[in-house]
Amino acid sequence: MKVFRNFKDYTSQKPLALSLGMFDGVHLGHKSIIDELIKVGSENSLETGVLTFWPHPRFVFNPNENLKLLNTIDEKKFLMEKYNIGNLFLKEFDEEFRNLTGEEFVRQILVGQLHVKYLIIGYDHSFGKNKSGNFELLQKLSKELDFEVEQMEAINIHENNISSTKIRNAILAGHIQEANEMLGYPYSVSGTVVHGKKIGRTIGYPTANIETESIKLLPKKGAYIVEVTVRGQQYRGMLSIGTNPTVNGEKLTVEVYILDFEGDIYDEEITVKFRAFLHDEIKFEGIEKLVERLDEDKRLTGEFDF
Structure with a gap:
């Protein structure tokens, strides 16, 4: 072309x-x-x-x-x-x-x-x-x-x-599968992995913080099942869009925990394809409750039929 x-x-x-x-x-x-x-x-x-x-x-x-x-x-x-x-x-x-x-x-x-x-x-x-x-x-x-x-x-x-406006509205409402059906492919977001607060690694869920383009539409705050492309390989992932209210975060971040993956990918570009909405952003009473929910999200992500 x-x-x-x-x-x-x-x-x-x-x-x-x-x-x-x-x-x-x-x-x-x-x-x-x-x-x-x-x-x-x-x-x-x-x-x-x-x-x-x-x-x-x-x-x-x-x-x-x-x-x-x-x-x-x-x-x-x-x-x-x-x-x-x-x-x-x-x-x-x-x-x-x-x-x-x-x-x-x-x-x-x-x-x-x-x-x-x-x-x-x-x-x-x-x-x-x-x-x-x-x-x-x-x-x-x-x-x-x-x-x-x-x-x-x-x-x-x-x-x-089908219209672009209806797809935007579906994504903003967290209706990922509806949006994907209208698109004909999974909605995706790409970006560079940047340094974050590194709290995830202290609780067994190290995440990659993704810096996305400012014009790109992000789904509503919450947790999602995603497919992650890293160095040409595909992995399951659980992605969070939000401010991390449990640890009093303020800045909106896009973070993904990649299942069955280890490695330093700072400054590399990765792509996430949204497959399903898990739940809205939650402020947990403490780290223990957060980990319990992450464990459940991981189970659901592992069992999801891609």
Whole structure:
């Protein structure tokens, strides 16, 4: 997969089948668009591409909003490549770009620079200044500018439309398995292992403190069953998000106890895939009660069917 941050760098002998949008999470709804894109590209000998924005436009329109994303930029690249997209366009949502009308965007960018021959959009997608671009505009312009346009239907699970917002809400509520079902893969968080207070090792549960990217959405405070990737190997783990109230902690931390693992992994990057919610954050009466709960969480983690 080729990645472009400037449209002018893109050249191809073949026209392009393209979809555009934020694709935050690259969930099953997005996957249906990508699958259709690849099918159209194969049947018509077209390049395939996805045009998305970085940073998220909401950071531009609402700079004070505390928006957290389902994907970091590296995670989004990984998923797009995994799903066999040929070209990924990462457009900065700057002042010049945000002031393009929907029609200007189609004429100047999609047709003028990217030579789009087939365009696929989601069921609720709009674009351009004041959301002036939509499926109706694309249908109108497609005849004049000689491209085809297709609008995908929403993908449903349990009679509910899948959306990035619904997945965020599920994760924030601790409904991990529901979120994973909509994503089509386990929600994950990666980060560098940093030094913590090292209290865990004194009670038989040494944890790795993970420093995550600030834009990445974290599930609600509590304990989780996770799958941990360390140095390319997978392990079971029990992860805590919280402030460690039993020992009067104040700073929010992400800590994981890795079952059947020993070793120094400070300054290394690890990935945790969330599999199930265990319980909310608890302030125990003392260390003994904390250890009892950790023992029970370890038993549940060991017996969990991955």
